Amino acid sequence: MQPVLTKNINTPDSHRLSVYEANGGYQALKKALTQMKPQDVIDAVKASGLRGRGGAGFPCGVKWNFMPKEKKGPHYLACNADEGEPGTFKDIVLMNKDPHLVIEGCAISSYAIQADTCFIYIRGEFWDGYKILKEAIAEAERAGYLGENILGSGYSLRMILYKGAGAYICGEETSLMESTESNRGMPRLRPPVPAQRGIYGHPTTVNNVETLSNVPFIVERGVDWYKSLGTNERNTGPKLYCLSGHVERPGVYEDELGIPLRKIIEEYGGGVRGGKKLKAVCPGGTSSAFMTPDQIDTPMDFDSVMEAGSMLGSAAIVVLDETVCLVQAAVNVMEFYHHESCGQCTPCREGCGWLLKILRRIEAGKGAKEDLDLLLDIMDNMKGNTICAFGDGACMAPESLIRKWRPEFEAHITGKRCPFNGRGG
Ligand SMILES: Cc1cc2nc3c(=O)[nH]c(=O)nc-3n(C[C@H](O)[C@H](O)[C@H](O)COP(=O)(O)O)c2cc1C
Ligand code: SF4
Secondary structure (H helix, E strand, O other): OOOOOOOOOOOOOOOOHHHHHHOOOOHHHHHHHHHOOHHHHHHHHHHHOOEOOOOOOOEHHHHHHOOOOOOOOOOEEEEEEOOOOOOOOOHHHHHHHOHHHHHHHHHHHHHHOOOOEEEEEEOOOOHHHHHHHHHHHHHHHHOOOOEOOHHHOOOOEEEEEEEOOOOHHHHOHHHHHHHHOOOOOOOOOOOOOOOOOOHHHOOEEEEEHHHHHHHHHHHHHOHHHHHOOOOEOOEOOEEEEEEEEOEOOOEEEEEEOOOEHHHHHHHHOOOEHHHOOEEEEEOOOOOOOOEOHHHOOOEOOHHHHHHOOOOOOOOEEEEEEOOOOHHHHHHHHHHHHHHHOOOOOHHHHHHHHHHHHHHHHHHOOOOOOOHHHHHHHHHHHHOOOOOOOHHHHHHHHHHHHHHHOHHHHHHHHHOOEOOOOOOEO
16 A cells, blocks of 8 residues: 555655645645535545544544534644553654644644644653654744634634653543643543533543544545545545564554554564464554454454454554463553553552452462452453543453463463463472
8 A cells, every 4th residue: 555644754854844845735734724614524534434543443523523513612622642552653653753744634623623722632751752743833833834814714723732741541531631731630530521521621522643644635635535445434544553562573554444464463564573473462552352363364443353352442563472471461461550540440440459469479370270260350340340441451451361361371370380481389
């Protein structure tokens, strides 16, 4: 596939406005503001089938239609540039290498939902991304693509780059809104949904960086072109896949949404490192269930990965080879979730701690026979019983590892040691 989202990233000085404009940049914004009404943009995005690239795959145009059409006060767009899911590093490529694409996507999308202000909420550790985006916003303002009366259209937009402090939970949309208001980043109960009461109580739409970066192409090249990409009607457009772990060539690769997982691992990634055997693969970041090697022909689209018992999520593929101890992998994942839980809900706060403690015990060869069922029982009590999806996400990887590789967990318990690193005994 001809690169779409990443078409500019290897051009020298791709982050500069002059380079972006020379490659056709901001023509889509011009077209939207001069030839389309806000609802036309929403309808085009809806017809394109673009599904959110932040994890849940919710149809973007449908979400935009939730915004009230009557304006009783400010409307906001929040561009979610927090990117904290372990294994995910695609949005940062767009921000560092093509910041004007992100800005143009935000500007057109803000126009569509009639937002007066667009917040770009960027992860605290993204120092380069912050600097690059800040300069790019200033360039865009000077050129009249942001600010008052953009391109003489009568539409005005203020863009605010807001830096978080690097908490995974601040990527959750309601937590992001709290954090944007300078409160502690803790998810809010829903309803009300953000389109009813968002940042400072005003209607807000939250979209991922990659989702918004698709919008200029839909406006410029049209719905039919967009739908010609992707492998089925429900999963359209280009997609960025993050590939990491035990592969020869980790990286961010662009192709159509829905290509087989095998193609990403073997063709783009050069296969498992050192010719070793594939043991387990996580298709959508650590909040998704691990898949077995016989599932790597699964198409990487939202529905097929779900049917295979996992989640496309942010398409953060983590490959584990045969040398990995999967109990250790479960411990690693739980350490992350235990550290990052905001602590608001008892099942999540206490559950993550218990899961970690028991998994560590098993990995050290000190587990009991009952521990595996105890782990599954704790997870059952966490799932669906928390304010946000973090609690469920925390269970996905460890649960899949226990269910699919149970003998490996049992071997740690009966052998009283880790068969991989010999710990315990
Ligand atoms: C714990 C947690 C962390 C999340 N982190 C991110 C993130 O870093 N970036 C992101 O775009 N979405 C993240 N999400 C999903 C957002 O809540 C939201 O669904 C998304 O930004 C919506 O954008 P989209 O419709 O364009 O996908 C996270 C969700 C949860 C539960
Ligand atoms: S599920 Fe966890 S992270 Fe989400 S609100 Fe509850 S305690 Fe916080």
